[in-house]
Amino acid sequence: MFTLGLVRRFSAVRALLQSSVKEGTPLNIQVFKAGKPAVALKDEEYPDWLWTLLDKEAQEAQLKATDEFRYMRKQAKKVHRQKLKQNNFLAQLRK
Structure with a gap:
């Protein structure tokens, strides 16, 4: 290891x-x-x-186990942020 x-x-x-x-x-x-x-x-x-505290996977697993709604909202924000970045990148290429 x-x-x-x-x-x-x-x-x-x-x-x-x-x-x-x-x-x-x-x-x-x-x-x-x-x-x-x-x-x-x-x-x-x-x-x-x-x-x-600094382990993102452990924090997400704990959040999913304790508060499913907050976990889903956090995942939706990640997807939305990624789509915004992708759209901004594609718009920049069109110019």
């Missing part, structure tokens, strides 16, 4: 992204003036859903 060091396997079924920040590193994302600074945790301490 081809990897660039960004993927590690917890199981044979699912590959998770590895955090780019080491444990204990201050993240410098001060939301409040007073309070403790945010510190990076171990990868295992973060919730599982965090690692799927």
Whole structure:
């Protein structure tokens, strides 16, 4: 399997992204003036859903499972956007 060091396997079924920040590193994302600074945790301490936020297929599968209407509307928008791009391209060729 081809990897660039960004993927590690917890199981044979699912590959998770590895955090780019080491444990204990201050993240410098001060939301409040007073309070403790945010510190990076171990990868295992973060919730599982965090690692799927950037995975488009996983997000679409979850959306389809939870809200079918919103999923269909999103798919219709994709098709409409693609048709607009195609029509604009064809109109540009006619000029």
